[in-house]
Amino acid sequence: MFTDLRHRRPRRAGARRRMSAVAGAAVAALAALTLVWCTAAPGAAAGSPGQKIADALRHSPVYVDPSLDSAVGAAERQRLAERIRGTRLPIRVVLVPLVEGDSWGGDPAQLAEVVHDRLGGEPSIIITLGDFPEDIAAREWPARLHQAQQAAAAVFHQSDMEGAGTARRVERAIDIIAAGDGEKEYEKATADLNGPAPSASSSGPGASGAAGAPASSGSPVVRMLTLVAGPLLVLGAVGLLWRRRARVRDLATPFALPRSVFAAARRADEAELRERAAREVVRLGEEARAAQGDPQAVGRALDAYSAAGSVLDRARGVPDLAGVFALIAEGRAALGSEDAPLPLCFFHPLHGPAARVLPWRPLGRREELRVAACESCVRAIRARRAPEVLTDREGDRPVPYFEVDTARSLWAATGYGSLLSGEPDDSLAVRVQRGDFTRTLEAS
Numbered sequence: 001m002f003t004d005l006r007h008r009r010p011r012r013a014g015a016r017r018r019m020s021a022v023a024g025a026a027v028a029a030l031a032a033l034t035l036v037w038c039t040a041a042p043g044a045a046a047g048s049p050g051q052k053i054a055d056a057l058r059h060s061p062v063y064v065d066p067s068l069d070s071a072v073g074a075a076e077r078q079r080l081a082e083r084i085r086g087t088r089l090p091i092r093v094v095l096v097p098l099v100e101g102d103s104w105g106g107d108p109a110q111l112a113e114v115v116h117d118r119l120g121g122e123p124s125i126i127i128t129l130g131d132f133p134e135d136i137a138a139r140e141w142p143a144r145l146h147q148a149q150q151a152a153a154a155v156f157h158q159s160d161m162e163g164a165g166t167a168r169r170v171e172r173a174i175d176i177i178a179a180g181d182g183e184k185e186y187e188k189a190t191a192d193l194n195g196p197a198p199s200a201s202s203s204g205p206g207a208s209g210a211a212g213a214p215a216s217s218g219s220p221v222v223r224m225l226t227l228v229a230g231p232l233l234v235l236g237a238v239g240l241l242w243r244r245r246a247r248v249r250d251l252a253t254p255f256a257l258p259r260s261v262f263a264a265a266r267r268a269d270e271a272e273l274r275e276r277a278a279r280e281v282v283r284l285g286e287e288a289r290a291a292q293g294d295p296q297a298v299g300r301a302l303d304a305y306s307a308a309g310s311v312l313d314r315a316r317g318v319p320d321l322a323g324v325f326a327l328i329a330e331g332r333a334a335l336g337s338e339d340a341p342l343p344l345c346f347f348h349p350l351h352g353p354a355a356r357v358l359p360w361r362p363l364g365r366r367e368e369l370r371v372a373a374c375e376s377c378v379r380a381i382r383a384r385r386a387p388e389v390l391t392d393r394e395g396d397r398p399v400p401y402f403e404v405d406t407a408r409s410l411w412a413a414t415g416y417g418s419l420l421s422g423e424p425d426d427s428l429a430v431r432v433q434r435g436d437f438t439r440t441l442e443a444s
Helices: 015-040 049-057 074-087 108-118 148-157 166-179 182-189 220-252 259-267 270-290 295-314 318-335 375-382 410-417 428-433 436-443
Strands: 062-064 091-095 124-129 136-141 356-360 369-373 391-394 397-400
Touching: 049 062, 049 091, 049 108, 062 074, 074 091, 074 166, 091 108, 091 166, 108 124, 108 136, 124 148, 124 166, 136 148, 136 166, 148 166, 148 182, 166 182, 270 295, 270 318, 295 318, 295 428, 295 436, 318 410, 318 428, 356 375, 369 375, 369 410, 410 428, 410 436, 428 436
Parallel strands: 062 091, 091 124
Antiparallel strands: 124 136, 356 369, 391 397
């Protein structure tokens, strides 16, 4: 395991270099916003942005957004493609400007997840632009097999890569991935970050003013700008660090079901949702069979895999398909390192894993339940608003799934895991295996 410290790297370039990086980021952001607007305009080509990228990658392992043609030209794309083919690894390069509000939420991990899903979920290594100027990122499936994320992180810190350009940085990452030396190269590139901090008397920009005047001296305007800009820069750095740690944490838990899977599932119709559920069931089976460790935990994961397949075969609608995802999450939780992971969101399991447990009283009832909920549902309840809920049918009318008679719905009886006792012998998989799901189907 490694800790990403990119935000701490001292940059040796001067003000001109920093202004160039900021200007480049602004141009890229404007280009990305223009691209999003054009895509949404009438007459735009059919198909989602992720699908278009995946289709292009089936012809070449390198996709470069048209707005970045000047940064990575045709000759550089060809060179990258040849380098990738020489590795015989499933490497793809997707260079797309990333800004908040775009199709990927400005998140390189989300971009990689969507493209990987559109490629069919096959083993892949996807290299993208990163969160910072002069940054690239990588994700791979299965996770950490070729140390791809570490390889991309190492390139950012290598001194000879400063100002090298996107194509050269991607080439270097490909070489490191092919050698399987990502962790070693990262440790080597970041060794200087563990050294002693410069003393207050060190020379360099900002160390002292003319004639030895302290750095804090200057005009009142400069001091005022420093007081205003300082906290903003700190907040920005904290935000970037939080996103980076979240990305590393996601990669460090390979058995966690990515949140992008649930984001895509909520947008899918029933047929597409069934296909996604089928792919995730297969993936859980592969992960469980390949897992090493506690035989009992692996056994629970295999039980969840079997139960998920059984429910998928008999699923009659979205509530049952949501139950498949709940069983998949239960199986992956058994393979993970967390002692007591929370189930999926009680109110709408396609919101993804719950963030916390909270008391909740159904409208018109006196009894209070303790249920696991995602952050958006927690915020809604605390603001005394109704959270978004998954609906089922009671007779001819749609109702919240938990209002269906528990004799006719395993999901109403269990809250997709929230209402279970927590005992090892009381799980969704156990209930499916003992016939509860079949029994509720027959009662319907």
